Every structure is written in structure tokens, then in C-alpha cells.
Amino acid sequence: MNLRHVIESQQFTVPLLLELFDRTRRMEAVVARGGTKDYERRIMATLFYRSSTRTRFSFEAAMHRLGGQVLSTENGNEFSSAVKGESLEDTIRILGNYADVIVLRHTEEGGAHRASLVSPVPVINAGEGEGGQHPTQALLDLYTIHRECKTLNGLSVALIGALDVGRTARSLAYLLSKFERVKFWFIAPPEMQVKPDILAYLDKYRVQYELLSDPAKVLPTVDVVYQTRIDRERLQRRDIDLSVYNIDANVLRALKPNAVIMHPLPRSVEIDPAVDADPRAVYFRQARNGLFVRMALLSILFDRE
Amino acid sequence: MNLRHVIESQQFTVPLLLELFDRTRRMEAVVARGGTKDYERRIMATLFYRSSTRTRFSFEAAMHRLGGQVLSTENGNEFSSAVKGESLEDTIRILGNYADVIVLRHTEEGGAHRASLVSPVPVINAGEGEGGQHPTQALLDLYTIHRECKTLNGLSVALIGALDVGRTARSLAYLLSKFERVKFWFIAPPEMQVKPDILAYLDKYRVQYELLSDPAKVLPTVDVVYQTRIDRERLQRRDIDLSVYNIDANVLRALKPNAVIMHPLPRSVEIDPAVDADPRAVYFRQARNGLFVRMALLSILFDRE
């Protein structure tokens, strides 16, 4: 697997994804026996210009399970603060002296790419800007579907919620459309439907999709329900009742017995806690898969050198 | 020792305490030879909704001396901030994917108990709310008495200071009253005396105690002086002169040669630095004992699995 930096989902071809997921699966076994010491001399630096404790923790846990060490910068601006306006490039050059891999969350789209151009060590994009790439989240979502559905072909996937914002729906649509006979259902109130660029992309690759405002009639047919976060303030501002889009006991009754319910977490009201006990609720396993996918990515980057 | 979570001091029976202290004693030897690698695949996460650098450090040092790794969250709210109001339960479920033990300081009483109900890994309560439980502090206090006095029976213990606030006096009274023939002296200005609930508890278990406002006549008789923190602003507001309750050279002259002087630290004016050199001043050893007690607790939780 020829991987020098992890910058965007588009880097990952189908063979690369399947190889990554094979290694990810093996990482589950590694964690089950408490981790490995194979990478004990490796140091990972996290450089987060925007705080994201959850993502940072997932990476740090992955590094520790591989036996390595962590340098943790929660506030990338402080790293550069002695002189205002130190360039990202200079900061990366210096951090590249200390660490064997840099996990970067930058505030601007393209930040991770810029970093990769000057970094002496691999760079992993841990999310950037508002709607920019967050490839490890996309990969863990895809891995979860792969793991739970045993296939990535022929799937019927319902994306539900405020689909006009956030990158989750976009990333998943891009990645899943690499596989065969996928069908997307975009389920949202009209004013929150997916943006035209995603639809144009799907048209170009001849991927089937349908836009809906009512989930009821589709839920009994889908393999995957991907519920997205709901910004409650935004809903109240618009006076929209999104409870029709919530996952609750009624939805559970409608779903196929082998369907899976996903969510990027953290959740708010959009999934009823009563759903947690249902075996089709996989969102906590999905979060756990983030650990395995990141371990697999880190190990690939280290092995390559 | 059957210990799944460490939530409150009441969990600890006398046999459990003595077994814990035996292991704590052995941890002193482990540290003396630089630590162990026995737990090198273990990861501890600290989740502090209220910052407490001192307690966090003691736990992290304990984990490192056991050979393990640490995921450090100084600000638990940030962990949950992407969507306001993520439940403690969801946060614990996710952290439980990354770590083998969670050290929690929550803002509300009962938080650690709630966490333990959903956590896939052991939870240790590192203090909660304002006057809530802080069992590892109570255990290190008791261990210090055990270690210095060679017994926990038949002791005469003076608690001095603002006894109406803080949990130190409360916890120590609860734990020590499990042992035989203990006598407490609560020494404070009347407006800062211990709350009735402690006295009711001691009455119920037929533990001897006495309330005093003048330490002078009791000091020559006690085995343990437990000095508590003084909030100077509060004193000034009330126009109280607490210097009569300070530990200084005069107190040293009054105390028995084998008495011990304890304090939870950090101290302010209530212990004169001139006291530090006296062999009866054990408060820095007491802080150090926190390291050993936490190592013992962590190792018990890990061994049990």
C-alpha cells in the first residue's frame, strides 16, 4: 500500500480501501489482546488548530495501542504564538523534527495538503475548515458498513437529517459511490436537503439516488440508516419540527432485521436512548471502529518508511 | 479483593482496607526501584469536568509508574461540546472504547455512580461536586495514619480548621470510625464546627468525639493532628482570627513526640513552613502516599479482569 500522507478520501481506491479494512480487522484482534509493542519507538504529534478532544483522543488511543508515544498540542495557535503569524509550514518543519507522524486539524481547507508539501514526516488530516475533508471519519464510517453488512456492494443507504451542512453525508456519498449498485436515499425537509454538487457527482458516476422528505415509506427497505447530527438552535430558529426524522421505537419496528443504524456522535435528541439496546444500533461500535481504522492507517504509514 | 469500580469510601470494609494498604506498601518498593512494566499495555483516561491538576497528576504518575499509558482530558466539557448536552453516559461509553480504566471528576454528586452503570471499563471517582465523595483522598489519608502510627485502632485524632466545609473531615470520620476505640476532637470556632450529620453518624456507630474551640488543652494528648485548609477570604469576611488554629513552633512543643501532623495540601498560612523540618510533619509524605494508594487501586482493578 503506497501511502505517504492521508489528506483526502479521494486518495483511497477500492483495492486500497479493502487492504486498509483487512488491516483494520486485524487491529481489532491486536486491541483484544491489549495492544502491541511493534511501534514502541514511534512518536505521534497532534497539532490541532481547532480543538476536537474526541478526534484527538481516538488518535492518541490508537497510537498508545500500537505501543507508541504522543506529543499533544490541543491549541495549535499557541505553538505559533511567540511571533504572531508563524506560517503553518514553519510549524510543521519544526514538529517534523520531534515526531514520526503529524496529525493535523487546520482551520482552513487545504491546510493538510500544504503541510504535506513541507513535512519531513507523514501528515494525517484530522479534519479541516468547516465543510472540508475529514478522511479518517469517512473511512471509519465506511469500515463500519463493511464490517456490519459484510459487503459494500448493492447497498441501499438512507442519509437522514440536516444534509445541507456537515461533511458526513458528502464524504460517505463520495466513498460509497466507488462501489457497485449503491442506492442513496437523502431524507430531509426540503430546506435542508443535500447540496447540488453531491447530486452532480452522483449523476456523473451514475449512482442511483432519491430525495425524500418523509422517511416512513423508505425505512423498511434500507440496509443502512445514517442519522446525522441536528443543530437544535438552527431548527428552533426555522421553526421546523424534525422529530419526524428521529430514530425511535417506531423506526426500529419499521427497519429490516439486518439493517444498521449509524451516527457520527455525539448525538443529541435525534436518536432515542431506548434505541441503544437494539442490536441494529451500531453507533458505539462505529466510534470504536475509529480506533481500529486509525491504528491501521498509522501502522501503514510507519511500515512504509 | 472484589473491586469493579471505586465510587465511594463506604465500599471499603476493614479487610478490604487492610488488603489495599498491604498492596500500597508494596507499591512503595516498586517506585523505589523505578516502577514496573507489569501494566505496560494498559491505558488510563482522565476525564475531569472540573480541573484538578494536582489530583490528575497523582493518577497519571501512578499509571506511568505501573508502566501504562495515559489519555488526558483536563476539560471534560470539551469532550462533549460538539453538541451541547451530550450525556455523561454517552461520553463514558465512547471513552470506554479507548481506555482500560476511566478516572472521573464530575461536577455533580452521583456522577461517578452513573458512569459506572454504563462503563465497559472500571471507573474511579476522583472527586465530585462540592462536598461529594473523593475516595482516593480519603484512602491516602487513612493509609498515611496506618503507615505512620502502625495501627488504626485506639487513636486519638484532632481535626482542626474550617470543619463545616470541605469533605476531608467528613471522609476521615467515616473511614476511621470503622476501627476500634477511635476518639475524635473537632477543633474549630463555633461558627465553623462540623455539621450535625457527621455527629449523628458517629453517635450511631458509638464513636467518641468532642467539640472544642481551643486546641491548646488537647494537643498534648492526640496521636494525629489533621489540619485542614483555610479559606482566608472567608475568614476576613467573617472577621475571625484563625491564627490560634495554626500549626507553628508552639504546637510542636505541645505535641507528643510520636504524634503526626497531616494536611491535604496545598496549604496556606495554617502551617508555618518552620514546621516542615519536624519529623512529625508528614504532609509531604502524605501527598506521596497518594501515588502509592492510586497505584495499588489501579493494579487491583487491572488484576481483577
Add this chain to the structure above:
Amino acid sequence: MNLRHVIESQQFTVPLLLELFDRTRRMEAVVARGGTKDYERRIMATLFYRSSTRTRFSFEAAMHRLGGQVLSTENGNEFSSAVKGESLEDTIRILGNYADVIVLRHTEEGGAHRASLVSPVPVINAGEGEGGQHPTQALLDLYTIHRECKTLNGLSVALIGALDVGRTARSLAYLLSKFERVKFWFIAPPEMQVKPDILAYLDKYRVQYELLSDPAKVLPTVDVVYQTRIDRERLQRRDIDLSVYNIDANVLRALKPNAVIMHPLPRSVEIDPAVDADPRAVYFRQARNGLFVRMALLSILFDRE
């Protein structure tokens, strides 16, 4: 090498410096093979009363490359905050229970010395006050010259920039003047020239120096150009054009083929990024040397025990 604490540059005699640099050189080889496990039971605590992510990271990376563990306190005040005004001494005594070495950045000159008087473990001064000592920065600067110029004798060194503030120029002048036939050129606008105390020091030790406001005529003769940080706000306030002191392609043309260009980083406009590719631009290697020097110092302190 008899080293108990690292408090100030003046501790380092010429033989001590050369021994340190010999060990530093060996640390380069250690890092090239991924680090060592020789110090895997050692714990380093960073206690920074003033945030300095860059310096902290360099120390933490050094400790990890030695195989050890890190307790990280970015905000020393929080450590002491439960009771306002806990003394530095008490904090050090407690931290000394948890760690095998304390890396301290205090707000006041003399803080590291005070800490060393009570600490049960070695203390390293990681910078203090505004213009106080920052010995590891001074040592890495000197090591870089030693490494790049193959000697510390007979050098001609130009210090450029706002020489009246900052400690870089001061430290370097003190350390380099221990060697033979060094000549300093202090190049700055008159209102930003070095303070008289440095000149008095150089006079006392009969070190040659010259004050200049125009770098042009000196640059072709020097072995080392040490460019310092420029506070742009200060310049704008004074309406000074410092661009004449910038390092750019013109300066590169003027410099000797074997001269070196140094800078403590982070840089602002005072070094043109176009200079980076020139083999004489050693400032990123200089930052990297900080890692090796700190590894050498830590290992010396550990070996001594």
C-alpha cells in the same frame, strides 16, 4: 560530569560544554535509529507557569526519545490554584514525589534556583521571567555553532536585530566568550543596540566586539549570522524600517560560502523564506539540535543518580 540541576549557562565550563556536546552528538545517532529504551522507567514533569508550547514539546520529545514518560503541566498556576498563593517550593516538593526530573518555566528570575534548593529531584530551567536565563536555548545555539563550524574558537559572529530585548544575544555572548579569539559584531539601529552590561562583561573578559548599524560591510567576513526575532508592533510604533536587517537573497550573495545563518525561531519577516533552501540556512537544524541537547542533558542528570 557533575551536574545536579541545570539553572544557568554560567554553570557550564568549557570542558563541561565539550563533554555535553560529545554526548549530544551521540544522541543524534540515537534518534536516527528511533530512540532508546535506556530511560524507560524515568518520568519527567513539565511545570510551566508561562505557556511555551514550543519549548515544552522539545523537552517532551527528548524524554520520549530516551524511552521515558511525561507529566505535562502547561499551566503551573492551576497546579497551585486550590489555595491561592501556594509557594513554588511546596509545588516542587509535591511534584518531586511524582517525577524524576522537573522542567520548570517560572515567571520570575531566580525561580529555578529557588526550586532547586528544595527539590528532591533535578530541576531544569526552561526559561524564566522576561530577560532571565534560558540555558537550554543557549546551549543548543552554541552546539549548533560547534556542529556547523567544527570549532568554537576564532569565530567572527554577527548578532543582528533588536538586540536590546530578548535573552538570545546575551546568552550567546556569555557562552561564546568562554572560547578563544571570538569577535562579536552587534548590528542594530542605535536605539536597539545591546545593553551596556553585556559590553562591560565582554570588556572584562577582553573579548573583541564592535557596534554597527549597517550590516553590509561586515557580512562578507563573518562565520556566523545570528538573526534575532523582530517584534513588528514595536517597530511600527517607533516608525523604524528594519528591512535593512532582514536576511534575503542579497545577504546570501554577500556571505562567505561556509558561513551559517541562525535564528531562534519562530521567525517573522526577518528571514525571507527563499533563504531556507540555502545550505547555509541552519535554523531548522538548530531547532532540531534542541532535541539532541535536551536528550543529552536529561541523560546526564539521570546517569548521575
